[in-house]
Amino acid sequence: MQAVLPGLAAVDFWSLPQQVVNGVLLGAIYALIALGYTMVYGILRLINFAHGEVFMLGAYVALFVSWKLGYSPEAMMAGPMPSNILNLVLMLVASMVVCAVVGVVIEFFAYRPMRNQPRIASLITAIGVSLLLQYGGALFLPVSPPPAIREEVNPFPGAFKVWIRQPQEPLKSQFLLAEREFEASQQALREEQYKLRTGETDPTKLLAKQAEVDAALARFSPLDQQVQKASTRVILPHGLVIMLCTSLLLMLLLRWLVMKTKIGRAMRAVSHDFDSAALMGVNVKTVVVVTFLIGSALAGAGAMMYATFQNLTISTFFGVQPGLKAFVAAVLGGIGNVPGAVLGGLLMGVAEQLVSWVGLTAYRDAVAFVILIVVLLVRPGGLLGSSKVEKV
């Protein structure tokens, strides 16, 4: 076994920007999930432990929709097929809708009957629902071998590339030219493969295109090696940028909903004081339902993007780790506080990548707990939360 703590000298300073960028991209997903935790907590003072499982179901919905759209492993045997943004929108909307419904159903069956019981009762049912979906889900969801959403679904395979340290000319222009050629040859190969379905191509044509890719890569590789030595470039895959933008858009939408609409005002009122809001004529039941609806829909959106753009394998435990991180993120930002959840999510994402950066990959997940403990000790209300200590 390798030493766990490599010398800090091994840390590569120039990979830091990429790690931070990756952290922000990951953090956006944590933030989306954390919003669900924090909103439910804000309204009901309940930690909805089943939220991670709603996230998991969202990934499965996206998977099933992608299969229906013709991107199932069986259908792909006939050859790849081009995708478009409409497919992504369909998957996103389906995930959000199904998750919203699931969230409301869970609230109705598991939490509502417990509303007037001590709070610990709801907490236990929450854990129960979570375990039920994790282990019971395997009965009706495909888990083995672990499925994944096909990469072909994503119509934007490219990436933005930003120089941090530029290589010298003429190496730079040679490198960029070779890279463009390599990417163009890959694109040409892909387009040739699309013709597999219609039978307009044959193996020799495909092999010729493959040979072009190999040749372009052979020209590109030495330059790449040379450039890597003395320069740094941050890579932002288009899919992940879409993921980040969509997340931010959804967060702004939520902000508008909470601050500018009638239901938003009602939510804030209930969050402020559940009983008084009820006495003032706020329809508390509706507010609770809407909260679950929105929180779960955000989790569904996050799940669809996480599973699609990162090409992750899906299982019934898909939501466990992100759910946990998001929960810590919500506590970190101040549970019950909406901007706090976003801040906490981003911080969690970046922290996690930085832990990998210094070589403590094995402890990456442990860091979530360390952060949780430190926050609870030093600032129990979270970064943006009230310092009022809440007994859960």
Next chain:
Amino acid sequence: MPAEFPVYSLAQGGKPPDEPGAISSMDVRKAIPLGLLAAALTMVGVTGCKPPEPSGTTNTSTSTGDSGEPAASARKAPTAAGPTVTGDTIKLGLVASLNGNQKPWGDDSQRGAQMAVDEVNAAGGINGKKVELVIGDSNSNPQDGKTAAEKLVSDGVIALLGEVASGITRPMASVAFDAGIPLVAIGATAVDITQIGSNVFRVCYNDDFQGPVMAKFAFDELKLKNVAIITDNKLPYSQGLSKSFRAKFEALGGTIVDEQFYEQGQSQFTGQITNLKGKNPEGVFLSGYFNEVGPIAKQLRQNGINVPLFGGDGWDSTQLINSGGEAIVGGYFCNHYSSTEERAEVKDFLAKWKSKYGGVPGTTMGALGYDAAKLTLDALARAKGLSAKDLIAAIDETEGFKGVSGTITLKGQNGDPLKDALIVKVTRTGFDFFKSYSPDQLK
């Protein structure tokens, strides 16, 4: 192949290995049941069965990588008498992962073994007795594998076949040892498996062979000098393979520029990959299972690492192509046989498989399962009597058995056959034979 879960108490004489961060990947909710399970597992391991102490000379951890030589020590013989066939049927036990994340391997090994048994029965059975394959599900984990093996032993099987994963095979081998019956492992490549007792055999090569094969291939064939390794820290298989790869590659004059770690079940590898990129490797050796190798390959390409990827037989499942997509196409790995080989045994096997199950097996475990069952029954036909003891002796006498996965000789090898390793190349639809290495070529 490899373990899915560390089963320390058996192989390392009850001492859990130093496994940093093993607990860190668990979340609060899972930690409690898993912790209990681990505790229970350790207890079962310590009290339930007495694993033979690995003798000093067989300590393979110091291997320089180019073994393939059998260990020089005599293995401990089981003391239990073992069963003798009395009725009209001969019961042959098989443990396979029919559920869980190793299901692709388990299904294929079961089908392969069943095919061999059916063939023998169609040819009149053994000494006029029909053979019955009794199957136990290991559910892709060592605890269930051990329980399944115990169940099969109490059913009176004359031999145990399986498993594909080393971690599951280990407890099974101890069960077989205590019962005095032979165990023929299908795909367990961890080096120490066959040291459990003289009743343990395998039909595959071990990790002290395939790691060096890949190192030699990377150095000589791919002409790589600076290579990075990505290891699954939760898999003894992956750790052992990375180690033997590193030793050979460095001995050849290459440099391992970086080694990054992950744990089975993780799906985010960007942190490790970004670190790796800074080290500028010319190739990456991925020693884990196909479940993670696919996503890692994708994320490597996504992060602009376009270098060759290669790995061990843990890659072996067409599921790899599904999860790895274009990124894994063109990768190489070490395998036991290839469906594109020209040998008569392979063609014959594929034809039979096609007529029985349709298509080609998705993993090599179909062929290895077939070989394991065929070899055991072949030995049983040669054995002096239909008892477990005679069967162990007969298997140990196997010489030049023409298997689908190559010619297998177990005589004088202490359970580890000398076999060729094949390097296959990943294509969009399957794995193509690329090159084969014999044990002699590695010396």
